[in-house]
Amino acid sequence: xxxxxxxxxxxxxxxxxxxxxxxxxxxxxxxxxxxxxxxxxxxxxxxxxxxxxxxxxxxxxxxxxxxxxxxxxxxxxxxxxxxxxxxxxxxxxxxxxxxxxxxxxxxxxxxxxxxxxxxxxxxxxxxxxxxxxxxxxxxxxxxxxxxxxxxxxxxxxxxxxxxxxxxxxxxxxxxxxxxxxxxxxxxxxxxxxxxxxxxxxxxxxxxxxxxxxxxxxxxxxxxxxxxxxxxxxxxxxxxxxxxxxxxxxxxxxxxxxxxxxxxxxxxxxxxxxxxxxxxxxxxxxxxxxxxx
Amino acid sequence: xxxxxxxxxxxxxxxxxxxxxxxxxxxxxxxxxxxxxxxxxxxxxxxxxxxxxxxxxxxxxxxxxxxxxxxxxxxxxxxxxxxxxxxxxxxxxxxxxxxxxxxxxxxxxxxxxxxxxxxxxxxxxxxxxxxxxxxxxxxxxxxxxxxxxxxxxxxxxxxxxxxxxxxxxxxxxxxxxxxxxxxxxxxxxxxxxxxxxxxxxxxxxxxxxxxxxxxxxxxxxxxxxxxxxxxxxxxxxxxxxxxxxxxxxxxxxxxxxxxxxxxxxxxxxxxxxxxxxxxxxxxxxxxxxxxxxxxxxxxxxxxxxxxxxxxxxxxxx
Numbered sequence: 104x105x106x107x108x109x110x111x112x113x114x115x116x117x118x119x120x121x122x123x124x125x126x127x128x129x130x131x132x133x134x135x136x137x138x139x140x141x142x143x144x145x146x147x148x149x150x151x152x153x154x155x156x157x158x159x160x161x162x163x164x165x166x167x168x169x170x171x172x173x174x175x176x177x178x179x180x181x182x183x184x185x186x187x188x189x190x191x192x193x194x195x196x197x198x199x200x201x202x203x204x205x206x207x208x209x210x211x212x213x214x215x216x217x218x219x220x221x222x223x224x225x226x227x228x229x230x231x232x233x234x235x236x237x238x239x240x241x242x243x244x245x246x247x248x249x250x251x252x253x254x255x256x257x258x259x260x261x262x263x264x265x266x267x268x269x270x271x272x273x274x275x276x277x278x279x280x281x282x283x284x285x286x287x288x289x290x291x292x293x294x295x296x297x298x299x300x301x302x303x304x305x306x307x308x309x310x311x312x313x314x315x316x317x318x319x320x321x322x323x324x325x326x327x328x329x330x331x332x333x334x335x336x337x338x339x340x341x342x343x344x345x346x347x348x349x350x351x352x353x354x355x356x357x358x359x360x361x362x363x364x365x366x367x368x369x370x371x372x373x374x375x376x377x378x379x380x381x382x383x384x385x386x387x388x389x390x391x392x393x394x395x
Numbered sequence: 396x397x398x399x400x401x402x403x404x405x406x407x408x409x410x411x412x413x414x415x416x417x418x419x420x421x422x423x424x425x426x427x428x429x430x431x432x433x434x435x436x437x438x439x440x441x442x443x444x445x446x447x448x449x450x451x452x453x454x455x456x457x458x459x460x461x462x463x464x465x466x467x468x469x470x471x472x473x474x475x476x477x478x479x480x481x482x483x484x485x486x487x488x489x490x491x492x493x494x495x496x497x498x499x500x501x502x503x504x505x506x507x508x509x510x511x512x513x514x515x516x517x518x519x520x521x522x523x524x525x526x527x528x529x530x531x532x533x534x535x536x537x538x539x540x541x542x543x544x545x546x547x548x549x550x551x552x553x554x555x556x557x558x559x560x561x562x563x564x565x566x567x568x569x570x571x572x573x574x575x576x577x578x579x580x581x582x583x584x585x586x587x588x589x590x591x592x593x594x595x596x597x598x599x600x601x602x603x604x605x606x607x608x609x610x611x612x613x614x615x616x617x618x619x620x621x622x623x624x625x626x627x628x629x630x631x632x633x634x635x636x637x638x639x640x641x642x643x644x645x646x647x648x649x650x651x652x653x654x655x656x657x658x659x660x661x662x663x664x665x666x667x668x669x670x671x672x673x674x675x676x677x678x679x680x681x682x683x684x685x686x687x688x689x690x691x692x693x694x695x696x697x698x699x700x701x702x703x704x705x706x707x708x709x710x711x712x
Contacts, residue, residue: 141497192690198496199441203638203689210631211682218675326626330508333501368523372512375505382502383492 105363112242113359119248121355125348126255127310127328128335129262130303136342137279137299138194141201144185144208146329147216148304152178152311153320154216160227160315167227167316168250174308182304186297194296209325216322224321251313258309259348265302266344275299279342327371334378340388350389407546415542417660419614422549423607425652427629428636429556430603435634436643437560437569438596439576441496444503446629447510448478448601453608453623454514457526460536467537471609475602482601486594495579504626511624525619528612537613545614552610553649556603560645563599572596573643604629635681639688641697650696655681 131145152174159165159173189208193201235243266272278285278295286292314320335354339346354374361373381388407415427449434442455477456470465473485506489499515523532540539545563569571592574582583589612618622628632655633648640651662677692699 189686189690199500200689200693202441202497202500203634204686206631207682207684207686207689209682210685211679214675214678214682218672218679222671337501366516369512369516372509375508375512379502379505379509382494382498382505383488386492386494386498 108242109363110360113363114356115238115242115244116248117356117359118352119245119252119355120359121352122252122255123310123313123351124331124335124355125351126258126306126313128332128339128347128351129259129344130306131332132336132339132342132344132347133262133275134300134303135336136344137275138190138296140190140194140300141198141205142190142303143202143205143329144212144325145205145303145307145332146327147209147212147325148178148181148307149311149314149328150216150320150322150325151181151212152308153315153324154220156312156315157220157225157227157320160229166229167247167312168254171309171312174312175305178304178308179301182301183297185304186300190300191293191296209329213322213325220322222321222323224319226319227315229316245317247316251316254309254313258306262302262306262344271295271298330371330378331374334374334381336388337378337386338381338388340390343388343390346388346390403550407543412542415546417656419542419546419549421653421656422546422553423610423614424632424636424656425649426549426552426556426610427604427607427633428640428648428652429553429560430600430607431630431633432560432637432642432644432648433563433603434596434600436637436647437563437576438572438593440593440597441500442503442597442600443500443626443630443634444505444507445600445604445633446624446626447503447507448475448482448604449608449611449629450507450510450514450618450620450623451481451608452478452605453612453618454520454526456609457528457612457618458520460528461526466535467609467613471537471606474609475605478605478608479598479602482598483594486597490590490593490597504630507624507626507630511620514620514624523620525617525622528616530616537609538616545610548610552606557645557649559603564645568592568595576643631681635685637695639684639695641695644695644697647695647697654696658684 127146127149131142134140134142155174155177156167156170159170160167165173185208189204193204229247231246234246236246236249238244264272266276274285274290274295275298277288277290278292278299282292285295331354335347335351338354339350354377357377358370358374362370365373407418410418427445431442431445434440452471452474455474456465456467459465459470459473460467489502494502514520520526528538531538534544563572571582571587574585574587575589575592579589608623611623633652635655636648636652638651639654640649641647658680659677662680663673688695694701
């Protein structure tokens with residue numbers, strides 16, 4: 104019999120993880136909503152950011168959370184470069200072409216990481232990696248996960264303010280809503296695309312640096328991450344940002360509970376099962392608009 | 396055409412064992428590319444989970460050989476039939492709910508990953524440790540001490556697949572499949588049963604992919620979930636072959652599959668980098684090529700060839 108403490112502890116663990124999944128997925132879903140691009144290389148960008156964080160920690164002793172100062176501007180530039188070199192050419196192509204093109208990017212980044220850092224999983228051990236914060240009775244919060252969750256909450260609120268309150272955000276929403284209409288009313292939609300894509304990459308940089316504080320990384324993590332992002336986004340309904348937050352938390356909790364009740368190695372299988380069932384039986388997701 | 400067939404038949408007698416292994420694995424990739432070409436190239440359906448059929452057939456024939464002693468020649472055929480039988484309800488579910496493009500790719504990929512998770516935890520098939528077959532000389536059991544028979548079987552499989560692809564492309568089914576690929580609404584409107592065409596092509600593609608699973612099991616004498624249901628060797632390499640060679644053509648997958656094997660071999664010769672880094676470097680090049688081809692040269696190498704021919708004939712006139 105599994106005690107209730109274990110269950111509650113794993114729910115908390117799932118919520119903490121889920122908030123990071125939400126952070127990871129809102130960029131993905133935003134890019135889909137605005138320009139209809141499915142980006143397979145997305146998880147791999149997180150891995151690149153994780154490796155940069157690892158590198159900074161190993162050689163310069165920079166704290167993972169501080170290294171965001173470095174990764175954020177870098178990833179804005181990487182996003183621009185990726186848009187210019189690949190994404191802008193596949194904007195108007197069918198989904199499977201986008202998928203194949205970005206799959207190529209994913210393979211490239213994955214092998215690049217494999218080439219530089221080899222295949223062994225690596226992690227960071229900081230002074231606070233294992234420290235726990237008391238939370239409620241026997242329940243405890245893992246300190247780095249808690250910090251990562253706080254950061255993701257702040258960033259998610261930031262993204263909302265950006266989209267709702269600034270001129271740029273309004274341009275992004277207008278383009279997502281009706282590209283031709285936006286273009287006719289004088290919005291440079293290509294610039295909006297480029298900026299939105301870069302913002303999504305920056306979100307990946309933040310996710311990567313936060314995950315690195317408590318997790319191991321190897322070059323193949325990217326594929327798992329992009330499938331998680333897919334599951335979150337599909338469950339939410341492609342393009343829905345508030346939906347992605349809710350379903351990120353849901354997926355986090357399901358994953359944590361399934362590793363308690365079923366087995367950790369079947370955990371990914373459970374995620375894939377959710378992904379398949381949602382796509383077959385309710386492809387518009389929980390909060391999605393109709394599918395074309 | 397005849398010359399290249401002659402070369403392929405005679406060449407292995409003078410080839411070293413290393414070269415022969417390389418040729419067998421290249422032919423294997425070519426064959427997988429040809430099988431995947433049926434569903435993606437001819438019918439335009441992006442199915443990303445063909446490792447599902449590859450793995451099921453490989454495990455099926457290996458288990459039959461181990462437990463009952465059924466020869467893998469028969470076991471492979473039966474396994475491939477099982478794969479096709481699994482493809483029918485799965486395909487029916489997928490195509491009934493009108494999944495297309497991205498969504499179809501994701502669900503097929505997810506199904507493969509679920510199977511991988513199950514096989515990784517299933518003790519009857521030795522879970523993640525995998526099954527080893529004994530290394531012995533038993534031609535009746537599809538096991539040879541020499542590599543030559545494997546080469547001819549692989550060559551035969553590719554030959555059969557050329558024939559199958561040609562036959563399908565000449566038949567009504569092939570024309571209907573191309574109509575579905577080009578414009579599904581128009582195809583449906585002109586009276587084609589799109590659902591039936593997609594399902595048939597999916598099952599055919601599953602059947603032929605399955606046969607390769609048994610070949611692999613008998614050639615390597617070792618199967619494990621990470622290999623048999625692995626994304627890299629069962630989905631990615633065939634995909635590279637089809638897309639780079641030219642989707643939907645008879646010879647595209649052959650050109651593409653061979654091009655990638657040769658490219659991998661050339662990269663292996665580069666000095667200064669060794670071991671696992673070589674394969675990483677190879678994959679880097681594969682990734683770039685895949686991206687460039689999918690953005691710029693939609694028709695692949697075969698498309699380029701047609702283009703050049705047109706150009707030269709125009710200048711002659």
